Each structure stands twice: as C-alpha cells, then as structure tokens.
Amino acid sequence: MHQIAPVIHSPPFSRSSGRTARLLGAGLVICAILSGAATSAMASASTMVRNDHGLLTVTPDSPLAARLSVTPVTLASPSRTIPVPGEIRAEPSQSLSVMTPVAGAIISLPVTAGDHVTRGQILAELASGDMAQATTDAAKARAGLDYARRALLRAQGVASAGGAATRDVEAARSAWLQAQAEDDRATARLAALRAQPGQGGVIRLTTPIDGMVSAVNTAAGAFVTDPTAPLMTVTGTQQVWAVAAVPENLTDAVHVGQTVDITFPALPGRTTHGTIAAIEPALHSDTRTLQARVVLANDDDTLKPGMFATVTILTPQPPRIMVPQSALLMNNDTVTVFVEVAPHAYRRRDIEIIYDNGDLCEVTSGLAAGDRVVTQGAVLLNDD
Structure with missing residues (x-):
C-alpha cells in the first residue's frame, strides 16, 4: 500500500507583504541609528559640561x-519718558509791530503778508510834513553851527592881534555853544525818526530783524494819522518756542534743564532735541496744565507758529x-x-x-x- 504524503499549501507571496517587510527592516535600522546618535550626543554633552554640585x-x-x-x-x-502735547509759538521778543513815528501818506508798500524780509529792508515809505520839518531843522542847525564856529575863530584871531575885546570873544563862544546844542537836538530828532539827512519829507520804515511779514494793516495811498497804530507785524523765525502743556499731576517731575525730544505730526520722521529753558510759575486754570518752554533753532524755517507737536520729556532715574x-x-x-x-x-x-x-x-x-x-x-x- 502506498502512503500519500500530506500536501501543505503555503499562502502565496504578495508584493505588498514584501514592501512591508522592507519598511520594517529600514525602520529598525533608523531606530538603531537614532539610538546610537542620542547615546553619542548624551555622551558628548556629558563631556562638554561637568557638574560639580x-x-x-x-x-x-x-x-x-x-x-x-x-x-x-x-x-x-x-530715563523715564513723559510725552505731553505741545505747540510751536513765535518768540515774543522776535515779534515786532511796525509803526510810523510821524503822520503821513503811504507812497510805497513793497511787502505783503507772508514775505520774508532781512534786517534793514524797506517795508514802507511815507511822505510826511513832520519829516520834512525835521530834516529842514537839521540842515539849518548844521549851517548855524558852521557859521558860529567860523565866527568864534575870527573873534579869537582878532583878539590875539589886540583888535577885539574879550567880551566879543565870549559872545562868539556863547553863540557857538548854542548852535552846537541846536545841532545835537536836530540830529537826535532825525535819529528818533530813524532817518538820514537829505531824505526830505520821505520817511522809510525798515525791519530791524530777519523774519517774515505776518500781518499788513494798511495799503499804499492810505494816510496815517495815528502813530500808535501798527502798520504791519514782522515775526522773527530764526528761533521759535516749543511750549509743552504739562499736566498738574506731573509737574513735580519737570525741571529746567531737562532734555526733551520733539516730534511733529506735520513733519513725519523729524525729531528735534532741546532742553527746557523756562517753566511758567502758575497753572492754567482752564486746562490744569503748566507750560514748559523750549527754545528751538529754526534756520530752515520749517517750524511754523501754531504747529502741533509732541514733547517727550526725559526724566533721569537713579x-x-x-x-x-x-x-x-x-x-x-x-x-x-x-x-x-x-x-x-x-x-x-x-x-x-x-x-x-x-x-x-x-x-x-x-x-x-x-x-x-x-x-x-x-x-x-x-x-x-
């Protein structure tokens, strides 16, 4: 009798099972590598740093x-920074009202509001009877002084030759002194009018500072009868004030000499540095603020009076x-x-x-x- 050997059927081999086996093998290799790297890193760290209690x-x-x-x-x-609102203002000592010292008619007005002017530039010309009288008096005083001087010299010459009495010399000397006094008075009158001999009845008003004509209150052809009425206003712009409004609760932290940084909404990116020059002694009752003043140079004329600013006060700390x-x-x-x-x-x-x-x-x-x-x-x- 023949024995039949049992036939054992094994499952068929698939590609997916082969790929899985390969991936498992690769994973084991990577784990071994990482484990070795970690062990190496720990060993390296332990050799780089030694901990002794x-x-x-x-x-x-x-x-x-x-x-x-x-x-x-x-x-x-x-530094502790204290930002407060501020404003650019014209320096009061650099804001001048231009008035005429005598009455007269305006015959020339070469400037208008907004014009930049320099020291000595003519702002207006007026024809004035008072000015004519002043220049005439000055001319007469100079002529009288010259005549009195020559008369004195002549009297002194005659007296030295024995041909004149002493009283004649004294009378000539007295006349010369009076003429000298009259010439001084006439010259002082012209100086008060800021005029020069020979101008006749025309007075020229000039600006004493560099700046800008901020207001004009008259026109060519107008007759000025009130010498106290300003014809125009000239504002100096070479220096301006940045006035900071410091709240009442921060006034103890602000002192003269502190450094400030100033920025302007109208001038993005510009920061101006300065120091507090003065602080007002009293609070403003309506805003409960104390005004601190910073003097700023304004050579480029970019800081305009009335411009808003932020003044950051730097307060040093211990x-x-x-x-x-x-x-x-x-x-x-x-x-x-x-x-x-x-x-x-x-x-x-x-x-x-x-x-x-x-x-x-x-x-x-x-x-x-x-x-x-x-x-x-x-x-x-x-x-x-």
Missing part, C-alpha cells in the same frame, strides 16, 4: 563654549542694575541667571526683577555691578 564647567574647546556670551553687569541710568531679558531663565516660579564665577565655570543664581517693555529689565536683588552673566546660550547649560 551645581558648578558647571564647560570645556573651553567645545562647541557649547562658542555659543555662550558673557556680559558684565553694569549700573545704568534709564542708577539701577539692568540685564538683558535673554539672560533670564524660569525655574518653576523662580527667575535665575547663570553667573560666571571662574573662566568657563558657571553657577545658577536666583534673582528678583522688575519686568520692562524693552530689551532690559531691572534686577532688584541677586546681582551686583561687576558680576558676569551669561546673556546668550544660557538655556544650553543644564545643572539638573
């Missing part, structure tokens, strides 16, 4: 040492220990930093700080001036 020593030639930045702690005097926020490490509820206690040796230290919006924060305890703090790469150190 919290004292971390970094190998000088290690890559970690190159990534650490250490900065000495110094005292800084940050010296404080400041560190970069990049040096801070959070350890549970404690803020710490790494302090270099020896070359390439660091120890963690607890500190107390006051956070600020900038890159620096104030340290209230835990550090002293001169301590060397790790400001970059502190997170790479590990003393756990």
Whole structure:
C-alpha cells in the first residue's frame, strides 16, 4: 500500500507583504541609528559640561563654549519718558509791530503778508510834513553851527592881534555853544525818526530783524494819522518756542534743564532735541496744565507758529542694575541667571526683577555691578 504524503499549501507571496517587510527592516535600522546618535550626543554633552554640585564647567574647546556670551553687569541710568502735547509759538521778543513815528501818506508798500524780509529792508515809505520839518531843522542847525564856529575863530584871531575885546570873544563862544546844542537836538530828532539827512519829507520804515511779514494793516495811498497804530507785524523765525502743556499731576517731575525730544505730526520722521529753558510759575486754570518752554533753532524755517507737536520729556532715574531679558531663565516660579564665577565655570543664581517693555529689565536683588552673566546660550547649560 502506498502512503500519500500530506500536501501543505503555503499562502502565496504578495508584493505588498514584501514592501512591508522592507519598511520594517529600514525602520529598525533608523531606530538603531537614532539610538546610537542620542547615546553619542548624551555622551558628548556629558563631556562638554561637568557638574560639580551645581558648578558647571564647560570645556573651553567645545562647541557649547562658542555659543555662550558673557556680559558684565553694569549700573545704568534709564530715563523715564513723559510725552505731553505741545505747540510751536513765535518768540515774543522776535515779534515786532511796525509803526510810523510821524503822520503821513503811504507812497510805497513793497511787502505783503507772508514775505520774508532781512534786517534793514524797506517795508514802507511815507511822505510826511513832520519829516520834512525835521530834516529842514537839521540842515539849518548844521549851517548855524558852521557859521558860529567860523565866527568864534575870527573873534579869537582878532583878539590875539589886540583888535577885539574879550567880551566879543565870549559872545562868539556863547553863540557857538548854542548852535552846537541846536545841532545835537536836530540830529537826535532825525535819529528818533530813524532817518538820514537829505531824505526830505520821505520817511522809510525798515525791519530791524530777519523774519517774515505776518500781518499788513494798511495799503499804499492810505494816510496815517495815528502813530500808535501798527502798520504791519514782522515775526522773527530764526528761533521759535516749543511750549509743552504739562499736566498738574506731573509737574513735580519737570525741571529746567531737562532734555526733551520733539516730534511733529506735520513733519513725519523729524525729531528735534532741546532742553527746557523756562517753566511758567502758575497753572492754567482752564486746562490744569503748566507750560514748559523750549527754545528751538529754526534756520530752515520749517517750524511754523501754531504747529502741533509732541514733547517727550526725559526724566533721569537713579542708577539701577539692568540685564538683558535673554539672560533670564524660569525655574518653576523662580527667575535665575547663570553667573560666571571662574573662566568657563558657571553657577545658577536666583534673582528678583522688575519686568520692562524693552530689551532690559531691572534686577532688584541677586546681582551686583561687576558680576558676569551669561546673556546668550544660557538655556544650553543644564545643572539638573
């Protein structure tokens, strides 16, 4: 009898099962590689940093040492900034009303409002009877003085030759002194009119400062009868005031001599620096503000009176220990930093700080001036 051997059927081999096997094999290889890399990295880290009861020593030639930045702690005097609204104003001593010293008719008015003028430039010309009288008096006084001088010299010559009495010389001397006084009076009158001999009945009004004609209150052909009425106003623009309105609750923090930064909504990107020159002694009752004045140079004439501004007053603070926020490490509820206690040796230290919006924060305890703090790469150190 023949035995029939059992036939065992194996499942057919598929491509998908082969791909799965290859992927599993590759995964095992990658895991082995990563495990070896992690083990190598841990071994490398342990060789770069040595922990001796919290004292971390970094190998000088290690890559970690190159990534650490250490900065000495110094005292800084940050400034508290107080921004307040402000306004550009013309300096009162540089704003002049132009008036005529005598009555007369305006025969020439070569300027208009908005014109720039320079010192000595003619603003208006007037025909005036008073001016004509003043120039005539000056001419007569000069002629009389010249006649009296020659008469005195003649009398002195005759007296020295023995042909004239002493009283004749004294009379000539008295006449000369009176003529001298009359000439002085006439010359002073012309000086008060800001006129020169020979101008006749025409008086020329000139500007005593460089500036801009801000207002004109008359016209050519008008007859001026009131010498106290301003014909025009000239405003000096070489210097202006920035007037800051300081709120009542901040007045104690503002003092003469403080530095300010001034910006202008109408001039984006421009910042002008100055110092507080004066502070008004009394508050304005309607706004409850104290006005602080800053004198600004305005050679380019870009700062116009009436222009709005923001005046930022810089108030110096007492010296404080400041560190970069990049040096801070959070350890549970404690803020710490790494302090270099020896070359390439660091120890963690607890500190107390006051956070600020900038890159620096104030340290209230835990550090002293001169301590060397790790400001970059502190997170790479590990003393756990």
